[in-house]
Amino acid sequence: xxxxxxxxxxxxxxxxxxxxxxxxxxxxxxxxxxxxxxxxxxxxxxxxxxxxxxxxxxxxxxxxxxxxxxxxxxxxxxxxxxxxxxxxxxxxxxxxxxxxxxxxxxxxxxxxxxxxxxxxxxxxxxxxxxxxxxxxxxxxxxxxxxxxxxxxxxxxxxxxxxxxxxxxxxxxxxxxxxxxxxxxxxxxxxxxxxxxxxxxxxxxxxxxxxxxxxxxxxxxxxxxxxxxxxxxxxxxxxxxxxxxxx
Ligand code: 13P
Numbered sequence: 001x002x003x004x005x006x007x008x009x010x011x012x013x014x015x016x017x018x019x020x021x022x023x024x025x026x027x028x029x030x031x032x033x034x035x036x037x038x039x040x041x042x043x044x045x046x047x048x049x050x051x052x053x054x055x056x057x058x059x060x061x062x063x064x065x066x067x068x069x070x071x072x073x074x075x076x077x078x079x080x081x082x083x084x085x086x087x088x089x090x091x092x093x094x095x096x097x098x099x100x101x102x103x104x105x106x107x108x109x110x111x112x113x114x115x116x117x118x119x120x121x122x123x124x125x126x127x128x129x130x131x132x133x134x135x136x137x138x139x140x141x142x143x144x145x146x147x148x149x150x151x152x153x154x155x156x157x158x159x160x161x162x163x164x165x166x167x168x169x170x171x172x173x174x175x176x177x178x179x180x181x182x183x184x185x186x187x188x189x190x191x192x193x194x195x196x197x198x199x200x201x202x203x204x205x206x207x208x209x210x211x212x213x214x215x216x217x218x219x220x221x222x223x224x225x226x227x228x229x230x231x232x233x234x235x236x237x238x239x240x241x242x243x244x245x246x
Pocket of ligand 1: 206208227
């Protein structure tokens with residue numbers, strides 16, 4: 001099974017649901033539809049509305065983050081997994097580099113993953129090295145730490161790992177397919193040791209669009225994509241799926 005996930009970041013109003021309606025229509029008519037799933041993570045403000053609309057449809061809805069405490073607490077501006085689940089969302093991203101840069105530590109991320117799974121959300125756990133780490137050849141070291149500091153065996157069934165090199169996000173710079181293949185195999189080996197079983201899905205994110213997907217699809221180890229910019233247009237998002245299966 002492949003995953004095509006759209007992360008809207010700080011984008012979207014109630015009207016933007018039309019973008020997802022078009023993607024849903026494409027999906028229902030696509031001859032390849034049994035091979036993949038579509039998930040979208042709009043901002044918190046749209047979770048309830050979109051989750052209701054897509055309840056019995058093919059697109060699943062998730063949040064972009066969740067707070068590191070359960071249920072309700074006196075933390076202004078915070079939203080817990082319990083609250084996210086209560087409005088019908090099924091997934092959450094955890095550990096996106098946007099949030100790591102703003103201070104999310106491994107300990108906070110471990111709590112976020114734990115509470116998300118406790119509340120029956122499936123977690124898309126994001127990892128990735130930044131430009132300096134890549135330049136200093138620290139990529140594998142960084143990825144290993146990000147994975148082993150947070151993930152536990154009991155999370156296995158509810159995790160998708162998203163490898164998003166920070167230097168590739170929104171820049172148009174992408175890893176070569178050889179490079180991506182090596183990194184994905186490395187991540188899968190770490191996960192195999194960690195979970196002592198088959199590995200969960202590992203997807204790629206960073207400047208994925210209709211063009212770049214043509215080179216990523218050569219990497220058979222990749223189980224899908226986490227798409228930022230190109231997920232804000234139905235045409236661009238559909239082009240990614242079309243070109244992947246072409
Ligand atoms: P872009 O596809 O815009 O590079 O963003 C990737 C991303 O951060 C998705 O979470």
